[in-house]
Amino acid sequence: xxxxxxxxxxxxxxxxxxxxxxxxxxxxxxxxxxxxxxxxxxxxxxxxxxxxxxxxxxxxxxxxxxxxxxxxxxxxxxxxxxxxxxxxxxxxxxxxxxxxxxxxxxxxxxxxxxxxx
Amino acid sequence: xxxxxxxxxxxxxxxxxxxxxxxxxxxxxxxxxxxxxxxxxxxxxxxxxxxxxxxxxxxxxxxxxxxxxxxxxxxxxxxxxxxxxxxxxxxxxxxxxxxxxxxxxxxxxxxxxx
Numbered sequence: 001x002x003x004x005x006x007x008x009x010x011x012x013x014x015x016x017x018x019x020x021x022x023x024x025x026x027x028x029x030x031x032x033x034x035x036x037x038x039x040x041x042x043x044x045x046x047x048x049x050x051x052x053x054x055x056x057x058x059x060x061x062x063x064x065x066x067x068x069x070x071x072x073x074x075x076x077x078x079x080x081x082x083x084x085x086x087x088x089x090x091x092x093x094x095x096x097x098x099x100x101x102x103x104x105x106x107x108x109x110x111x112x113x114x115x116x117x
Numbered sequence: 118x119x120x121x122x123x124x125x126x127x128x129x130x131x132x133x134x135x136x137x138x139x140x141x142x143x144x145x146x147x148x149x150x151x152x153x154x155x156x157x158x159x160x161x162x163x164x165x166x167x168x169x170x171x172x173x174x175x176x177x178x179x180x181x182x183x184x185x186x187x188x189x190x191x192x193x194x195x196x197x198x199x200x201x202x203x204x205x206x207x208x209x210x211x212x213x214x215x216x217x218x219x220x221x222x223x224x225x226x227x228x229x230x231x
Contacts, residue, residue, distance in 0.1 A: 003160070004160065031217065033217070035219075040223065041223055041224075042121070042206055042208075042221030042222050042223045042224055043161070043206075043219075043221045044221070045218050045219065045220075048217055048218070056215065056217075056218070059218075091160070091161070093161075095217075105163050105166070106161075106163070106219070107160075107162075108153075108160035108161040108162065109160050110158070110159065110160045111160065
């Protein structure tokens with residue numbers, strides 16, 4: 001389809017394992033965002049890419065979290081040495097606009113649900 | 118920092134009932150305000166937005182007015198349908214250089230019964 005695609009949809013990891021979550025944004029969208037949604041909470045901002053440049057990573061909760069978008073399209077969110085508190089739905093969103101033209105109109109994927117045992 | 122508070126759910130209504138979901142915010146500057154909706158099995162999608170005080174956003178019969186004096190952006194619909202059953206999120210964007218960053222409320226689950 002033409003929407004934002006995320007994989008895997010569900011991931012169960014043992015504490016201490018590394019995980020990688022993939023996001024395929026809408027083709028041609030310049031901006032890409034990652035959000036974390038804990039159970040019963042709203043999404044919380046993690047990081048923002050404009051093309052391949054990571055312009056804001058202020059929301060990443062620790063240095064175990066790393067995101068990349070090397071060619072300005074597909075993005076990967078990697079979590080090293082997972083902890084139970086990392087259990088959440090990880091949402092990817094994209095936008096055709098960049099920088100200050102971003103006006104909050106984001107296109108979200110369905111999310112990747114991570115459960116850390 | 119910025120924050121959004123929306124009414125606790127779940128909300129259960131009968132078809133054709135009037136809907137209000139309250140949303141208030143705390144922010145510096147002049148944020149834009151949004152309602153996003155998440156239908157079962159789908160990603161969040163923008164329902165409506167307002168970018169300045171007294172603006173009214175509207176879409177699919179839903180409306181919300183940006184009230185700066187009460188820092189509110191309540192969502193209303195005059196007659197809900199079963200297909201409106203979803204989770205509704207109020208959100209705001211930072212003002213200034215990080216306006217790409219959204220702050221969301223916790224969401225309100227709406228169930229509409231036939």
